[in-house]
Amino acid sequence: MRASKPIPNDSALHEGETTQTTCGGCELLCEDLSVQSIKNRTGCTVADKWFTPNAIPAETTIDGKKASLHEAIKVAATRLLSAHRPLLTGLASTTIDTIQIACRIADCIDAAVDANAHDNSFLTAPTTIRVGKVSADFEELRDRADLAIFWGVDPSIKSTRFIERFIQPKLHDGSRRTISVGMTPAIAPSLHNLHFPVPEDQLISLARLVDAQLTQKRVRDSSCDLRDIANQLKNSIDAARCVGFVSTKTVETTGLVNWSLSQLIRSLAHQKPCFEIPLNQSASLGGGNLAGAGAVCTWRFGSSGAIPLASSSGSMFLPAETDAQRLIKRNEIDCIFIVGRISPQIKELLTKSSDPKSVIHITDESNQTTFENSVRLGCASLSDSTKGSMLRSDGRLVSLRPFASACVPSIQNILNELLHRIAADVRNEGST
Numbered sequence: 001m002r003a004s005k006p007i008p009n010d011s012a013l014h015e016g017e018t019t020q021t022t023c024g025g026c027e028l029l030c031e032d033l034s035v036q037s038i039k040n041r042t043g044c045t046v047a048d049k050w051f052t053p054n055a056i057p058a059e060t061t062i063d064g065k066k067a068s069l070h071e072a073i074k075v076a077a078t079r080l081l082s083a084h085r086p087l088l089t090g091l092a093s094t095t096i097d098t099i100q101i102a103c104r105i106a107d108c109i110d111a112a113v114d115a116n117a118h119d120n121s122f123l124t125a126p127t128t129i130r131v132g133k134v135s136a137d138f139e140e141l142r143d144r145a146d147l148a149i150f151w152g153v154d155p156s157i158k159s160t161r162f163i164e165r166f167i168q169p170k171l172h173d174g175s176r177r178t179i180s181v182g183m184t185p186a187i188a189p190s191l192h193n194l195h196f197p198v199p200e201d202q203l204i205s206l207a208r209l210v211d212a213q214l215t216q217k218r219v220r221d222s223s224c225d226l227r228d229i230a231n232q233l234k235n236s237i238d239a240a241r242c243v244g245f246v247s248t249k250t251v252e253t254t255g256l257v258n259w260s261l262s263q264l265i266r267s268l269a270h271q272k273p274c275f276e277i278p279l280n281q282s283a284s285l286g287g288g289n290l291a292g293a294g295a296v297c298t299w300r301f302g303s304s305g306a307i308p309l310a311s312s313s314g315s316m317f318l319p320a321e322t323d324a325q326r327l328i329k330r331n332e333i334d335c336i337f338i339v340g341r342i343s344p345q346i347k348e349l350l351t352k353s354s355d356p357k358s359v360i361h362i363t364d365e366s367n368q369t370t371f372e373n374s375v376r377l378g379c380a381s382l383s384d385s386t387k388g389s390m391l392r393s394d395g396r397l398v399s400l401r402p403f404a405s406a407c408v409p410s411i412q413n414i415l416n417e418l419l420h421r422i423a424a425d426v427r428n429e430g431s432t
């Protein structure tokens with residue numbers, strides 16, 4: 001039996017959308033992929049991984065042994081309710097509706113919640129939020145910015161379609177120049193695409209230097225090389241009509257690189273159209289809906305993640321303290337509830353962990369390691385046959401367009417069943 005058949009299913013497709021589908025593989029949530037290109041490789045390595053059909057369906061198992069879905073849901077509910085310190089994570093590969101149900105379960109079982117977003121793992125996340133960003137959507141960058149500056153380039157940007165979709169298209173009224181500031185160029189250097197090799201630990205000083213030049217402030221001494229780069233940046237910015245800064249995830253965890261860039265953009269936005277496109281998601285997270293997970297958690301619990309105890313009446317936000325990776329590393333949880341595809345970082349931590357944990361995993365992947373003391377609930381394909389919406393990282397709501405039929409329940413149905421089972425068990429416990 002297959003979990004999902006990659007056969008076009010007319011009932012799963014909307015009228016007029018017979019050849020196009022949406023990719024949920026990364027934060028760009030591309031809506032222009034054709035079903036045909038998926039069968040023949042899309043040209044995007046992350047998408048090819050996202051759509052890889054499972055040769056064998058994701059089985060439902062209890063402690064490695066095949067089980068019925070009904071039995072597995074019963075055991076999963078018992079284990080989640082008996083855990084002293086559960087953690088809900090995953091979420092990035094699922095839809096907003098699914099995340100809402102998962103958060104209701106977290107509320108019932110007093111779980112910690114963290115979808116493994118980069119922002120929740122560094123201390124200054126709240127400061128960065130307070131400072132605020134002047135941002136725009138991806139299309140604004142594509143249609144308006146005649147200068148795109150990649151700030152601290154994450155090489156994984158090249159394995160997505162960001163440059164193809166939002167930098168390469170021509171502007172209506174002129175040409176676009178790019179500048180890569182960082183050790184790796186985002187685009188091969190040429191007359192129109194400059195590269196300034198600046199190590200990450202100098203990005204804060206560079207942002208302050210450029211800011212000082214734009215606002216004619218004095219700054220303390222800095223190296224000639226950095227001053228020269230700041231000069232060239234200023235000249236390019238002066239010559240541009242509209243500037244888009246593309247920032248990516250940084251290795252440093254103080255958040256100061258992002259903070260100093262936000263300050264520079266705020267100064268510059270007083271002089272000309274200027275905005276930031278923050279690409280904070282690693283392309284290897286196993287799903288593109290981290291923004292959706294953050295939005296649901298913020299609406300329900302008051303913060304985007306790093307929540308030590310889920311409560312709809314308000315939860316604490318403890319960035320760099322109760323993010324998923326730290327909780328697992330410090331062995332502070334005894335049960336991990338993974339909804340959707342598992343990120344490589346969490347998988348590695350669980351594989352290495354010396355402290356055994358109970359694992360409840362709802363997944364469409366058949367090739368996942370089976371952890372000891374685990375319940376795996378196999379669901380329909382998240383990439384081919386799941387309906388619903390995801391939130392692009394610039395805030396745009398994007399609908400998935402499933403193109404294959406499934407012969408096992410969707411992740412949403414399984415979570416609903418699990419929620420009902422947990423609620424019934426809680427009621428029974430209360431009445432005895």
Ligand code: SF4
Pocket residue numbers: 023024025026027028029030033042044045046047050159160161162288
């Ligand atoms: S860039 Fe991201 S969303 Fe677009 S096709 Fe590639 S993986 Fe999918």
